[in-house]
Amino acid sequence: MRIALFSTCIGDALFPDASKATALILSRLGHEVVYPEGQTCCGQMHINSGYQKQAAGIVETYVDAFSDPSIDAVVAPSGSCVTSVRNHQEHVVKRYGTPALVDGCRTTAQKTYELSEFLVDVEGTTELGAYFPHRVTYHPSCHGKRMLKVGERPYQLLRNVEGMELVELGNAEECCGFGGTFAIKNADVSSAMAADKARHIADTNAEYVTGGDSSCLMNIAGVLSRQHYGVRAVHMAEILASTKDQPWTPSQAAYRKEAFL
Known part of the structure; x- marks a missing residue:
């Protein structure tokens, strides 16, 4: 599979090791991992704070970054960001976006996964050969x-x-x-x-x-x-x-x- 890594804002700015580890895990499983450089924020902060109109443009950027048909799945090491993508983005663009953006939002939401979801539900594995003696x-x-x-x-x-x-x-x-x-x-x-x-x-x-x-x-x-x-x-x-x-x-x-x- 060709998988896009969604690093998230906090991952990109403060904790890149979580994103690097996610990419490493997916690569070891035999997937092609890509990093769309146009990605930014999922819009969660704006949506949660009531700035839904302003979030519409951020959602559009997410859709533009990850809607490429060659990308089979989008994986993020963040339950909160994936929640925003799957549960909030469509509601925002229905009010402040275009019909085309709504369709694009649905497409990206359907293929966006939190890491453990992807590994267990899509990859079908719970054994990664990990070792952490603590x-x-x-x-x-x-x-x-x-x-x-x-x-x-x-x-x-x-x-x-x-x-x-x-x-x-x-x-x-x-x-x-x-x-x-x-x-x-x-x-x-x-x-x-x-x-x-x-x-x-x-x-x-x-x-x-x-x-x-x-x-x-x-x-x-x-x-x-x-x-x-x-x-x-x-x-x-x-x-x-x-x-x-x-x-x-x-x-x-x-x-x-x-x-x-």
């Missing part, structure tokens, strides 16, 4: 859990990582408090939610917390660092890309503790 707990992000309903897919993939001890996270269903602009507009509530999440993670005695959204991991990693819990955050793609021959070491982790001191 104690790890998993945080299910709100968009992945509630909107995309990725369910057990991430757990299926992580349970097959050789050498890794996957430990259950208490109150895993609770939000980490990020929520994009929610963390800014409701800082006190967000901070309390993030503190609860960090405490539950620390209670697992894990070395790492992982997940499918860089934004959530950024928020969680900041609290873990400030509270000196000694737990690092790493995107699930980075764990799945780590092998005995090509280990993904802590010094490469995009969410390393030192970045949040």
Whole structure:
């Protein structure tokens, strides 16, 4: 298959290792991975903040970048961005776009996948030959859990990582408090939610917390660092890309503790 990597804004600007790991995983599975250079944002920030008219142009840019018929699938290491593509973009362009853009939006939405969805549902595999000899707990992000309903897919993939001890996270269903602009507009509530999440993670005695959204991991990693819990955050793609021959070491982790001191 010819697969386009959607790196997302936060991935491109702050945490490129998650995108690189995603591309590496897909390449190892025998796919041709391409990176449309015209890609920008999915429009989520604007849509969530009420700027739907302004988001229409961003959605059009996404469609232009990924609607190429030669692209069989679009894969992103982000449940929240894929949620925006599949659940929000069409609603925006129905109001502020053209019929042609609506059609294009539907086409790109139908072939856009979150990483664990693609691996389990399309590729049909939960075994990637990954090796990560650490104690790890998993945080299910709100968009992945509630909107995309990725369910057990991430757990299926992580349970097959050789050498890794996957430990259950208490109150895993609770939000980490990020929520994009929610963390800014409701800082006190967000901070309390993030503190609860960090405490539950620390209670697992894990070395790492992982997940499918860089934004959530950024928020969680900041609290873990400030509270000196000694737990690092790493995107699930980075764990799945780590092998005995090509280990993904802590010094490469995009969410390393030192970045949040």
